[in-house]
Amino acid sequence: MDGRVYYEPLVDGVERLPTELQMFHGAPLIMRAAHWHAQVEINFIVRGWAHYKMSGHEATFSQGDLALFWGGQPHWLDEGSEDLVYAGGHLPLVHFFRLRLPSDVQAKLMKGATLVTHATDASDPINFARWNAYARSGDSIKASLAVDELLLRIERIRFSPYSLLPELRAVEDNGGLDHHTSPIVVRICEYIAENFREEIDSIDIAVAADIHPKYAMTVFKKSTGMTLNDYVNLMRLSYAQAMLMRDDASVLTIAMDSGFGSLSAFNKSFRKVAGTSPSDFRRDVRGRPVAAITARDLAHRAAL
Template identity: 55%
Template sequence: MDLAESKIVERVIYQPGICGIEGMPTRLHFFHAHPPIMLCAHWHAQIEVNYVMRGSVHYRMAGHDLRLGAGQMCIFWGGQPHRMDASSDDSIYAGAHLPLVHFFRMRLPPAISAMLMGGATMLTSETDCADDRNFPRWRNWANSGDEVKAQHAVEELLLRVERMFMEPYTIVSTDMECKSESASVSPSFGVVRMCDFIAANFLEEIDAVDIAAAAGLHPKYAMNLFRKSTGMTLIKYVTLLRLSRAQAMLINGNDSVLQVAMDSGFGSVSAFNKAFRQIAGMPPSDFRRNVRAAAAGG
């Protein structure tokens, strides 16, 4: 997590980092800290799990706002631009960012996966003191350097998220209609294999044929399976991973937009500009200038 000192509010703020979730969007990240506010929205290609242990936070999502208080837990798709714009002075939260390869290992109701990928947030207040102990422990074990402990932390977290849907929870969204076709489709091992291959190669020149071959599937079947399981195409997911890395490079480095495009896996600067506009609502150069001006108090 990259922090910067804001000259406006004299408190720490969050900035996307090249060594963080944006710069490495295929890694599993655990966290346990005071959540700093964000001066701008960010995005990353992981499912985010947040558990507020103390205080309160407020999120602005792509389609809805969300306030979380102590003892509440939520999950949402980080591929939508989102921003934590308020965090109480005493707030502490814990959780993780789950790449799709981990997310699709869980036994969630297919309709839940569809709504999450469509932009909904799932919220529960069914938490207890065990969560207060477990979330920090999972983070410590994941960063301990002990592979057995780290794997155990992941398995326990996945089971905890599964349990969320066995107890009362709320769906928070401005659009309750499920737009994805995945309400009747359970992700298969083929989707996991595709996610594995994409995670290892998204900065290279890969296409749907390469991804399908790596999973031992026919290209047309692979594309249809992935779309029904995630609500997006294979290429859209690859593009999102590249855009996640690109935003961190734009903020934290001084490379030209062309160099950022090339280093993020885009074949041309025009393709990069078009994709970036679609998610950020502005060209990469404007995004970089606006974020840096906000951080500097301009």
């Protein structure tokens, strides 16, 4: 043993707060295994370096690097410098869908790519520290400002040089990634990311992953802690919330565009998650800080 304290992911490797914004700033613990969370992860390396194993590629982020990747695929912080300090957050899908990124970049992120830029400056360490403090302050206005400023910072990446990984090199198997089930989960996530706004079910997903529907449901639940239906529904509702926050389209149009087959199904699902109707959500979210409404942890409803 090397004497280090390690981060132990949950038994199934899943973070269970998909609708909650989580900010962090400090020295991370090296993970013993991969984990998974239904949010986009932002990493800014304040000091030192960090090495990640993703599904299908690996990446090393050094001081000053800003990275963005979809946490919905297994990833593993397996090594880092002794002086490593990083900042960032787990960004709920509703905020990810608000981002004005190039469409191809957003699609590639949802399918497992990692975006990294070295074009950062002296203001980034200060800003990430402030956003972390604001998000944890308990003040809904400060939390809302943290979200909005973070989104603007991410959107500015498009105006500077950036890279999209993976690189063409294999990931060594040290026992942290399940190389039998992980590729299946990756294929499932890719298919859902591309098609959640269409009428799809577990059979369609299983066919796309080239496995039996029951096996698809079992593997996905075991690997992610979510059922296929819960995951598809989370994608659709997050997309709908983002549309309600930024667009003036009718609720019916948003329901159809988000993948719901009817307005009644949309209203029922939305109310179950948000505790209010889509119309009331739109009115409230435009009248008070965004984070006060969308950062609630609603995951317990599905016993994730």
